[in-house]
Amino acid sequence: MENYYAKAVDISGKRFYIPVSEDGTVQISSVLKIKALETNALKVFCRNNELQKLIAPNAISVGCNKNKLTSLHLENAENVHCGENKLTELYAPKATVVKCYLNRLTELRLDSAVEIECYGNDDLKVIYAPNLRKIDKFENLVQTENFASRKEIDITFKNHFDRRNPEGYTTETFDLEIAFDLDKPRTVDKIKLAMTIYDPAVQFEVFLMEFDDEFGQHDSIEKQIELPFVADKPMRFPFSVPIRSYKTGTKNLLDIIRELPEKERLYEREFHIDTTCYLKSQNMQDKIFTKTFVTDNPFYGRYQWETDSFTEPVKILQDAKYLPEALAKVADDLEDALLELFELHKDEIEEIAESVDGISYDILPHERYAAVSFRTVDDEEKYSPADWENYSLLEYRNDKSPKFKAFSNRLFQLFFEIQASSDDFEDIEAHIKDLLLTAIAKAVLRPSIAEKLRDCGISNAPILTNTFDKTVEYIVSVSEYGEDPFNYCESVLLNTEIKPIDERIRLDKF
Structure with a gap:
C-alpha cells in the first residue's frame, strides 16, 4: 500500500x-x-x-x-x-x-x-x-x-440512582435480584457476594462487601434465601444487601461517596460498582460471576469555585431558561470584568502598548483557565499565545481585579453545571463550548473594551462598526496552538447575531 x-x-x-x-x-x-x-x-x-x-x-x-x-x-x-x-x-x-x-x-x-x-x-x-x-x-x-451462549447467572440492580434526583443515594441497602439458569443441576450450599465501588480509571476502590464478611451482610442474605437448595431449573431470588464501607463502616451510599477523594467527586461523572457472586457447593467447583453497574456521581458539577466547597446534592428543578440566554449574561459580566481588569493593570499595558498587534483572550472554562495575553510585533508565532513574551500577562489567579476573578470562577461553575444537568453532555460538549466561546468573543468585541484599551495606550485597538481595522487582532480560540486556529472573533465579525437558540440544550438550576 x-x-x-x-x-x-x-x-x-x-x-x-x-x-x-x-x-x-x-x-x-x-x-x-x-x-x-x-x-x-x-x-x-x-x-x-x-x-x-x-x-x-x-x-x-x-x-x-x-x-x-x-x-x-x-x-x-x-x-x-x-x-x-x-x-x-x-x-x-x-x-x-x-x-x-x-x-x-x-x-x-x-x-x-x-x-x-x-x-x-x-x-x-x-x-x-x-x-x-x-x-x-x-x-x-x-x-x-x-x-x-446464554448466561448461567445474572444479577439485576433494583435501586435507582440519578444525580438529578439524588434521594435514591441515601439508601443503606442494595436491592438485587439474582437469576440462575445453570448448565447442569447443582445443590447450592452458600451464596457469597463481593462488592466494590471505584472510578473507571481505578484510581480508588472501596469495598462495600467482602467475601470475608465483617458486618453480617451474608447472614442477611441467608435469612432471605433458604439454603441449601437444588438449582435444577431457571430460578430467581430477590433480596437486599446492607451497604457498608470497609474503610470507615459508613452505611449510607451518599455518605460513602462523600468520603471519596475530592478530585474523584469533582471530575468523575460516574462510578462503577462491581458485584461478584460465588455459588458454593460441597461436591462441585464454585461458580463465579461478576457484573459491573454504572452509577452517576451525585456530586459531579456541584463544586462551587468561589467558596472552594461542594453544594449538597438536591433535586434539580427544571425551568424555562435556555443556554443561549445564560450566555448573554456571560457576555455582560465579562465586559464589566475586563473594564476593571484593564484599568487596574493600566501601567503594565502601557509599557508594551506601542508594539501590541494582537490580544488573545484565553478564557477556557473546560480547562478552568482564564487569562489575557498580548502579542507584540517581536513575537514570531502569531497564533501560539504560549510562545508570546507576554503570554498570560493578566491571569485570573494573580491579577488585581476582583471582578475578573469572580467572573472566571462563575464561568467555570456554569460550565460544570451544564455538564451535571445534561444527560447527553458528551454528545453536545463541542456545541456548548462553541456557544460559550462565541459569547466570550462577542464581549471582547464590544466598543467599551476597545475604548478602554485605547485609554491604556493601545491606540489602534479596533472598534466594531461597519468597518473593522485589524491592525490589532483580537483572538478567542479553543486552542493555543496551530498555524491557523479557529478564531471566534472572526466568526462574530462575519455574523454579529448569536447562533439560534437550541431548545434541546437546557441549563437546569441547582
Missing part, C-alpha cells in the same frame, strides 16, 4: 491530516480531541480520545480503547482492541484477538476469533465464535456447537 493518509476531524469541526509512518502506522494523541478518522493505514491507534466514527478498511491492527464509538466495522483487522466505548455493533470477521470489554454489546459474531475479552457488556446474550479457545470471566456462558 502506497500513499498512506489519515483524515481527521476534531470536536470543533476542524478538518486536517495526521501523518502516517512509512510502515503504515498512525498514532493519535489524546490532546488532539479527534471525533472522526478516515485512513488507509495498516495500524491505527487512537486511545483516550473523542472518536465517534472510524473508517479503516485496510487496518490489520486497531487500538481504540476509551473513545465514544457506537459502531465499528473493520473488514480486515486481525487484532481489535476497542474496550471502554459505547459499542452496540462490532463487525470484524477476520479478527483473531478481540478485546471489547465495557461496551453495550448484546451479540458478538466473530468467525475467526480465538481469544475474546468481553466483560462489562452486561446485556451480552449471544456469542458466535466457532474457533474460540479462550474467553475472559465468562464461566456463566454455556457452550453449544457454535458457542451460541
Whole structure:
C-alpha cells in the first residue's frame, strides 16, 4: 500500500491530516480531541480520545480503547482492541484477538476469533465464535456447537440512582435480584457476594462487601434465601444487601461517596460498582460471576469555585431558561470584568502598548483557565499565545481585579453545571463550548473594551462598526496552538447575531 493518509476531524469541526509512518502506522494523541478518522493505514491507534466514527478498511491492527464509538466495522483487522466505548455493533470477521470489554454489546459474531475479552457488556446474550479457545470471566456462558451462549447467572440492580434526583443515594441497602439458569443441576450450599465501588480509571476502590464478611451482610442474605437448595431449573431470588464501607463502616451510599477523594467527586461523572457472586457447593467447583453497574456521581458539577466547597446534592428543578440566554449574561459580566481588569493593570499595558498587534483572550472554562495575553510585533508565532513574551500577562489567579476573578470562577461553575444537568453532555460538549466561546468573543468585541484599551495606550485597538481595522487582532480560540486556529472573533465579525437558540440544550438550576 502506497500513499498512506489519515483524515481527521476534531470536536470543533476542524478538518486536517495526521501523518502516517512509512510502515503504515498512525498514532493519535489524546490532546488532539479527534471525533472522526478516515485512513488507509495498516495500524491505527487512537486511545483516550473523542472518536465517534472510524473508517479503516485496510487496518490489520486497531487500538481504540476509551473513545465514544457506537459502531465499528473493520473488514480486515486481525487484532481489535476497542474496550471502554459505547459499542452496540462490532463487525470484524477476520479478527483473531478481540478485546471489547465495557461496551453495550448484546451479540458478538466473530468467525475467526480465538481469544475474546468481553466483560462489562452486561446485556451480552449471544456469542458466535466457532474457533474460540479462550474467553475472559465468562464461566456463566454455556457452550453449544457454535458457542451460541446464554448466561448461567445474572444479577439485576433494583435501586435507582440519578444525580438529578439524588434521594435514591441515601439508601443503606442494595436491592438485587439474582437469576440462575445453570448448565447442569447443582445443590447450592452458600451464596457469597463481593462488592466494590471505584472510578473507571481505578484510581480508588472501596469495598462495600467482602467475601470475608465483617458486618453480617451474608447472614442477611441467608435469612432471605433458604439454603441449601437444588438449582435444577431457571430460578430467581430477590433480596437486599446492607451497604457498608470497609474503610470507615459508613452505611449510607451518599455518605460513602462523600468520603471519596475530592478530585474523584469533582471530575468523575460516574462510578462503577462491581458485584461478584460465588455459588458454593460441597461436591462441585464454585461458580463465579461478576457484573459491573454504572452509577452517576451525585456530586459531579456541584463544586462551587468561589467558596472552594461542594453544594449538597438536591433535586434539580427544571425551568424555562435556555443556554443561549445564560450566555448573554456571560457576555455582560465579562465586559464589566475586563473594564476593571484593564484599568487596574493600566501601567503594565502601557509599557508594551506601542508594539501590541494582537490580544488573545484565553478564557477556557473546560480547562478552568482564564487569562489575557498580548502579542507584540517581536513575537514570531502569531497564533501560539504560549510562545508570546507576554503570554498570560493578566491571569485570573494573580491579577488585581476582583471582578475578573469572580467572573472566571462563575464561568467555570456554569460550565460544570451544564455538564451535571445534561444527560447527553458528551454528545453536545463541542456545541456548548462553541456557544460559550462565541459569547466570550462577542464581549471582547464590544466598543467599551476597545475604548478602554485605547485609554491604556493601545491606540489602534479596533472598534466594531461597519468597518473593522485589524491592525490589532483580537483572538478567542479553543486552542493555543496551530498555524491557523479557529478564531471566534472572526466568526462574530462575519455574523454579529448569536447562533439560534437550541431548545434541546437546557441549563437546569441547582
